[in-house]
Amino acid sequence: MKKDIVVVGGGCIGLMSAYCLQKSGRDVTVIEKGDITDGTSFGNAGLLSAFKKAPLSAPGAIFDTLKLMLKGESPASVHPTFDLHLFKWLLKFAASTTEARLKRTLALFERYGRISLDMYETMVKEDGMDFHFCKDGLLMIYTEQKTFDDKAAHCTNPEAYEILSKERTKEYMPILNEKVIGSILLKENGHVDPGEFMLELKRYLEEKGVEFLLNEEVQRLEFEGSKVSKIRTSKGVYEAETFVLSTGADDTLARQAKNKFLMTPAKGYSITFKMDDALKPKTSSLFADLFIAMTPRRDTVRMTSKLELGTTNPDVVRKQINSIHKNLSLYTNDFVKEDMVEWSGFRPLTPNDIPIIGYDENYNNLVHATGLGWLGITFAPAIGKIVNDVITIDKKNNTNTDILLFSSFYQG
Template sequence: MKRDIVIIGGGIIGLMSAYFLQKAGRKVTLIDENDITNSTSFGNAGLLSAFDKAPLSHPGVVGETIKMMMKGESPVKLHPKFDYQLIKWLLSFVKNANEERLKKTLILFEKYGQDTIDLYKQLQKEEGLDFDFHHTGMLSVFTEQDTYDKKLKQYNYEDSKRFEVLTKSRLEEYLPCASSDVKGAILFKKNAHLDPQRVMLEMKRYLMENGVEFILNEKIEDISFSDDKVISVSSKSATYEANTFIMATGYQTLLAKRRKKQLLMTPAKGYSITFEMPEELRPKTSCLFNDLFIVMTPRRGDVRLTSKLELGSSNPAIVKAQIDSIKENFKKYTKPFEMKNIKEWSGFRPLTPNDRPLFGKDEEYDNLVYAMGLGWLGMTFAPSIAKTLENLIVNDLKNEEDDDVLLFSGFYQGESPKKHLFCLIN
């Protein structure tokens, strides 16, 4: 049986792609190697942070990381081993950490981040989905005086719709668990947060109820080509033919390698700690401990901390030392309280070296579509990227005919791929 559209991967980008294609009248089959209950998207902080927050690749990031390492507060751990692909990724990352790249990235983050926030609101209103969504801003918390002073210089103007520099009393209101060691905080009002687990489960339920076919616990291991088309993908036990294939496999690049396509992307291991805490100490909105790379997100009934960036690791197990490090760094700047009913998690995020996701049609096989490399910003950008892919597929467009692909996809951010791109972003 030949299917219409097969999506390989049931993370947030896979689910969102299924939603928009199904709404456009296409028949969608989603295949995942698990049962969509503990993917990387489940461990996300839930922070939709497209506004007033620097991407991972930004000027000064190397020096900042070394400084944090010296204090024992660095979230980054690099496992020493010779890996040509990782070395290539690191060199590209450093090259991309420049002022010109940062300015363009921030503009694009705001454009597609706002699109995503609007789409989440639309999904809740029109489909009755419950994402535990809150458009209440992001509190950027500073534990180092110099970084706080630099940020204050950057925001030395009045814009009450965009941000608020908090007084001590306002900080106590928004983050009552903060200790006196916190140097200051700024509330960036355009950001939002939600519950990633609720989003994933709600989307899965909605899609199953509305005719999307789910084939779960099925690992796709091979891909077959004929002339300029992909004709099928296969697991150990079955083969699936389709008109269009979407590769949404997160950090896993096996199928891309079968295609003989090298994706400049690396798996970055991250951790989350979810727990209950005294109600009177819970944060009012999502908080980014700017100098610690720790995000604290309030949810219904509990709170989640996310942190760490392990590069060069392939071990999926939770490393106790990493969990302990997150707790220790967090407790340095918060009042004492007991974390109850703790749940620990680790998973791999697919990171690109320039913070741009990899999406769009394959240059040789036009019925193969990529939806990968969203890093820790899957929740922040998946709906807007999925909407772009729906337009690309339904209207049978080439990549160069879609401005959003040219603007935002990492495939078009390298060495002068298209003149059209530079006309758009300069």
Template structure:
């Protein structure tokens, strides 16, 4: 049965949800408060990452965060603040960062990443799209033996989970990346990963959705909702009142603001990340994460993107030049011939990634409302998990059995 579905949020999760919902025969409206040409869905590293099966809330992350808090150039910065939402999130993060909980999250994270990679490949091979997509894997590059050992422990776990992973020496990396002139000790190489150019895909998807009758409302803000018998009957924006059969909340870092209007307590904190685009030839051919610096490097369509940092400072788009310089300097220390110019740094962009306390996204129906599906909290894997989340959202609303067991992503789960 065709339903009238309103999706709140026009990022990668919202657009992928719209794609699979319209494909299933539903009438879809996407609402976004922005012009839909910037933000995390446009400035991310473009990774499809089966390699990222260890959640952000891992043991030791709290102690690292406390140490990095006092360094203006650190990969992670948490701004201490007496904010009840932040304090609740931080306490839940602490409770989630245990070996047993991380272990329990490995399979669901890996499964949803693998499903999403398959769906991206299906989209790429279809006649509807022509976006940039390459499967060259991911190099986890390290400079110190300690970090190399840590990364290889994760890599060996990846092998046990069925991924193809190699531990490469510096010479072996240089044979794989002969022109990049990497200054490293070695790398753990995940063959499983792929990469894209995000803005290419986003622009193509918007054009495609419009051609299929999806209504996309840009620069329109959701102000309130009307409830009738445990269902959302209307979504009220700054310009109109829209009736609906189903609602999808996919507003990323802004989801808690909307969820509060519904009496829901979604624990999410915005994690700001920066990206620098380098348009001269870097000779970098394979995506890499520079492990000690936590910088992601992606050869995209016509440029190379250097992305990094995680700033938990609330919802804002303030650019910290110290952190931008840290990304540029770290990148140059791994690639001997790389120089990121002051002009390139001046063009830096930022985006806000919605982070849950346990590193798992919220995907599913909430028990409080009959017609609300939540799809948010994907943190640094939002791009990777876009199509899988969209397919799951469509299955739930179409009342079909999902391809995955999504209990781990239950938005009503406690911490």
């Protein structure tokens, strides 16, 4: 029997699309090649960090990265490769690091960050989902005087920022040593436990009748005229009114529909562990100069870092894990990390921090929802809403304001 909506990919973007479509009364099937417990949407830091935080493609990003590379503390690296696609991505990234873009991107982040935070709150308070969710700000910790002073000079709105001395910073993050300069609390941000969120969302969706086909890989899209007529999976063949592709950093299926999105997998790592409660960070924190995040969760703390381009090796590479520990240890006192769990995953990264959302330009029953890069958890609810709106209300891209504003189809 022909299905109504098939969502391919059960990461946070696929599940939030399913959530919004189900609320609009649509019948949704999610097809996922894994079991929804180990992907990028599970192992990330869980920062909800849309407010007052520069995008990756910010002015100065390249210079700052080179500086850290020289100090041996750089979180970013590019593996040697002859991949033309990656060269194009890097050129576009460099071209995107302008003041004009920064201004627009920050405004878009606030717009979609606000929608997302409100939706997270609704899921907890009205839908009764039980996941760790806090709206207590993001502490940006500075280890370089100049970056701290530059940032602090712009933090004039006391509703959005609190500038903290070294001593006050240590109250938030007791493990810090004397080398830390100070911090700025970006008050509007928050954090979730992404694994708890994903499992609760899946439970909720199942209860509402969303069908999950797990451990089933979609291998081929088949086309008839301007439509995707069916999809072939490792277990069967399905027809649907509409297909949503939310396969994260894996663009195999998008390419079958003749798309060559300027998106690249950006590998990152997390290390989750137990630590003394008295030493845990009081809120989610980011070492601004090192790109190391630390997020307190119910029983553990999660540390994330690294942004590797030019690799698709899924293994946890020891050298990278050691480098995260080493970089953190430069600015912290010794502390015990118990029951460490190491993980790696790939961010679906576009060169200008703008996602790929909306109807395919060749096939009119195919909708794309990916390219969220390092902010997928932050924006997943808003993206789910946009996917739902374009399918159920607008039915095409150019009458959906959010797609005009926040999709690579229009903001390339």
